[in-house]
Amino acid sequence: MNKILEGSRAIAETIKNIGVDVVSAYPITPQTHIVEELAKIKADGEANFEYVRAESEFAAASIVEGASATGVRTYTATSSQGLLLMTEVLYNIAGMRLPVVMTDANRAISAPINIWNDQQDVMVVRDAGWIMLFGETVQEVCDLHVLAYKVAEQMMLPVMVNLDGFVLTHVVEPVNIPEAEKVKKYLPKYNPKEFLDVNNPLSFGAFVTPEHYMEIRKELYDDIVASEKVMIKEMKEFKKIFGRDLNLIEYYGDKNADTVIVAMGSVLGTIKEAVDELNGKPHLNPPLRKGRKNSVGVLKIVSFRPFPDSEIAKILFKAKNIAVIDKSLSLGQEGIIATEIKRALSGEKKKIVSYILGLGGRDITKEMVKGVIHGINKEKNRVVFVGK
Amino acid sequence: MKILLTAKPGTTSQVKTGNWRELVYPVIDIEKCIGCGICERVCPEGICFPTGEKNSSGKGFYACDLNWCKGCGLCASECPVKAIEMKEEGK
The missing domain is CATH 3.40.50.970 (Thiamin diphosphate (ThDP)-binding fold, Pyr/PP domains)
Known part of the structure; x- marks a missing residue:
């Protein structure tokens, strides 16, 4: 009920x-x-x-x-x-x-x-x-x-x-x-x-x-x-x-996406909304046209320990750019999920950028997520703090 | 999970901690020992014990159980007749 x-x-x-x-x-x-x-x-x-x-x-x-x-x-x-x-x-x-x-x-x-x-x-x-x-x-x-x-x-x-x-x-x-x-x-x-x-x-x-x-x-x-x-x-x-699904990881969005966002926890809701808008879901008004360059996917991690390496690698091997969103930080290093993703994909030539969002309760907005997606191609930094 | 992690009471004595000893170990000269028992009283590990046997001068002598001896040397330094010598490990 x-x-x-x-x-x-x-x-x-x-x-x-x-x-x-x-x-x-x-x-x-x-x-x-x-x-x-x-x-x-x-x-x-x-x-x-x-x-x-x-x-x-x-x-x-x-x-x-x-x-x-x-x-x-x-x-x-x-x-x-x-x-x-x-x-x-x-x-x-x-x-x-x-x-x-x-x-x-x-x-x-x-x-x-x-x-x-x-x-x-x-x-x-x-x-x-x-x-x-x-x-x-x-x-x-x-x-x-x-x-x-x-x-x-x-x-x-x-x-x-x-x-x-x-x-x-x-x-x-x-x-x-x-x-x-x-x-x-x-x-x-x-x-x-x-x-x-x-x-x-x-x-x-x-x-x-x-x-x-x-x-x-x-x-x-x-x-x-x-x-x-x-x-x-x-x-x-x-x-x-x-009758309800549970998974170690879940994929959402374009299956052949160039850019995949990886995240964990409640922020996935915001990310999925932002990705829907970029990918052009038919329910949007106006519907975005097909074949546009934004082809984005979302990888949600449910199980952080054990970290399902091979499952993750299977999903991410097609992507060119991977934006990892962390709400935590190894100070002086990078986001902690970012390190895990790099390890799971070791040997693969990918652009993996660690984005730090939402520390200490800072709101994570759809605009921030879209900014991450639009910016990753030209991003030169290894770690990027997105606060606005 | 295959390894049994619990321990029954009294089983700590199965863990032979003598391998923590690194430098020296005690050797009791049973002929010098007068059976005073000071080594037993000062030993922090409680591993000096009367053997119940007698040496040639008729004194009950003591021994150490090296399975748990840490080589601290208290017995040797307190022995009133210098019957205990700390020898280097491996010699």
Whole structure:
């Protein structure tokens, strides 16, 4: 059933329908509404999970880490500085192979302090050993949470679902909350082989000498690589039960485009609109004439970790110019997705330019996107900041 | 995921940390040892222990378990009869 809900409420209802056992969180803008709504759901007796209030994000992450080790389904959410404070625990959760699922409402990092959206926070922890997914719409974000638990519990890997703070957390749009009965069909009960139990004591995250550490890290690496195929399979399964598409990457626009824009998250909506206008969709008035030089495509990345290299290379091999739009930045280097795209296309002769847009909540307009497309042919800089 | 990452209680002793030792290791001269037990008390790793055997002068002597010895040398410096010598690794 379609409901009109705020993004945060939609995520909270999805988590309720998934049926988690322990929720722990510390409020931070723009994540607050998600955990507030979960607290409300719990207080109203609509769900049975333990809601543990934490004194910091470090504690919240540690609480779900410990709870997950006892063999139950857990959930937390945070943003920005909160995610950074969780960093040490995030590495531990992945290293102990605990299938925690969390939401990151993407927000800029201080200083200067800024509560608005960009994607710098998650990029700080991109190598923590978590699967990282990015939704474009509230619907996609809700669906990705269901997928997240399925993949996490199957692969014993934590999954972070990312959505743009405010743009998606605070937007009100129609959304089909994954129904509890369907979730039950899709997601089996979580039954780990090993868990903390007073009658059968175990240590998680125990000491490992140089003799074994590398093999354990390699296995974590291998399993994240392997999760790509598992996700493809589970996305198909999702479609069967819920009737909605999920993909690791999506292509939009002219299939033989000279110029392709690559981006991640909610900005795709704006980009698609701009590209439609340039490509001349018949529904536009006046319709733009066929065969004009603007032939543009859009590549949306949903799965950032694992990064689907070969899928991306297959789509981008025809393009001459590739404009990568990042809402984050490796300072002194370039946009982080840009580096990933260059790596995925290594050996190919392409013009790849890193465009930085929308830092700290700066609006990204259709005009900016069109400017990127029109300018890339003559662009001499490796990194371009587009603020106007 | 194939590698078992959890550990049962008491299994830390299976991890032989003696390979952290880089420079020197203790050698006890059992004939000099008077069995006072100071080495056992000062050893941070708790790996000096009475063997229960006696040397030619009838004193119960001590030994070190090199599987966990880090080579700190406290035993040698505290031994009142200089029965412990720190020897270079590999010699």
